[in-house]
Amino acid sequence: MDAPPMLPLLRPVRSGNAFEETVERLLQAIKLGVVAHGEKLPPERELAAQLGISRVTLREAIRALQDASFLDVRRGRYGGAFVVYEPPSPGTGDLRRAVKAMGQGDLEDALTFRMAVECGAAEVLASAELTPAQRGTLTRRLADVNEAAPSEYRRLDTAFHLSIAELTGSSLLTAACADARLRVTDLLNAIPVLLPNIEHASVQHAAIVDAILARDPEAARRAVAEHLEGTAALLRGFLS
Amino acid sequence: MDAPPMLPLLRPVRSGNAFEETVERLLQAIKLGVVAHGEKLPPERELAAQLGISRVTLREAIRALQDASFLDVRRGRYGGAFVVYEPPSPGTGDLRRAVKAMGQGDLEDALTFRMAVECGAAEVLASAELTPAQRGTLTRRLADVNEAAPSEYRRLDTAFHLSIAELTGSSLLTAACADARLRVTDLLNAIPVLLPNIEHASVQHAAIVDAILARDPEAARRAVAEHLEGTAALLRGFLS
DNA sequence: ATCCATTGGTCTGTTTCCAGACTTTTAACG
DNA sequence: CGTTAAAAGTCTGGAAACAGACCAATGGAT
16 A cells, blocks of 8 residues: 655665574575585684674574574584475475465566676676686586485586686676575575476576586576576466 | 685675764765765755665764765755866866775776676666667666766766666666666766767667667677777776 | 593673654644 | 644653673583
8 A cells, every 4th residue: 555665776784683693594594405405504703703693693582492492403513404395296285385485576576686786796797717626616516406306406407507606706796696596596495496407407508607617608598597487487377 | 914714705794884884885876976066965854765774874874974065965945965166177187186086906806896796787788678668767867978067977977887777677776787887987077078988989889779779689799899999998098 | 541622502791773753843734 | 812732841760772790511622
């Protein structure tokens, strides 16, 4: 009912509650597999510094995730907050519920955003001269996805996509791509990992890498666009 | 000396101090010309809500900008916080100082980021079917820039660039483009608005709009990339 | 078996930020 | 020339977040 803000620049300064925001962040890092099952988060003091919050607030968040069985916290030397969560067996989740949790408009927003930033990142990377090490990283990540066990697929797929942004050397761009990915993670986790889809994605991934290594920004754009369009279509398909 | 955070997802939750952050935001909105000279900010209560902060904090920020002669605050009905700032006459600022204020690495980061998100936005828009109203907005903004008085040039140029993102309908993408632009504003404000540059930019702007209206994503990408490359080169040129 | 570095757990005082009620000023309007 | 609505200005109590010191447990190293 309220008129929406007309000045897009005057958007929120803080996303709200520091505690909730932190829980969200950690949860996403866990779900994305940035910190895999069995690994542990950095020590509280260090993590609090990275997140720019106080240790108290961080501890509240960790406690919440512990109560929700995402983390197992052990004290003493060599202790820490260990990830207990395992990605749900594919197709288990309820996609419709996940969508409802984020809102229909937000879904289109997120998909559009992701399309833009990932295409942009691929173009930038394809326009740059890469060092052998960078080329190695890229092909390595590609191979990782292709060799992935089903339970690891999403995590390594994420890592592959993010590595494109990371290799541009722009931390702003990396953050944007990470953010974009985060916004669709819950949805992706809710749909099954089907063999035909994996094979299809694998071909597209290869096309993306080829275009980048060939320094062909246009082809890179097209490849990423097609790939993401496929994912978006898959999502929409499961919704109808 | 400290090892930089290896987990890009565990980036700061809050950008620090709410007051300072708010000052920065408002200042940027003013410098970008989102709120032009002589206009006023939204009423405190409304603005505080939009920014997601309390009125008290907002007032402190406004007070600071008032002290720094960016705003003139008048009370009573039809009062408000009026923008007093006028964009510096082109070429007045010291580019080197502006660059030093942001750091060399950050400059490349910002330019890369901008390249990626603006290219991405143009592609997305060029891939979409536009309503007549949207087409009208785009051509209108283009005309605005071309007819701009020198003192208004930067502001309308910003508005043109942002409208591309806005027309995609993705608020995340719009925010990203706004953020990217903000990060180079100070630099752009520090270099003169030269006639040859304007004419060059004008041709490129037209090419961008043509490509979007022709629904040609590849051409749109190329046009935006060329345009931004030109700006980046201009900036780098003034630095050497 | 003991040591001790490293890690989580707790406590205290302070600062920042907020929500909301209330006051004052102002300029257009009747 | 008063009325009035919309705006800024002020005040208070409370919640959230922080900084930093200190305690407690744990397990590898000696």
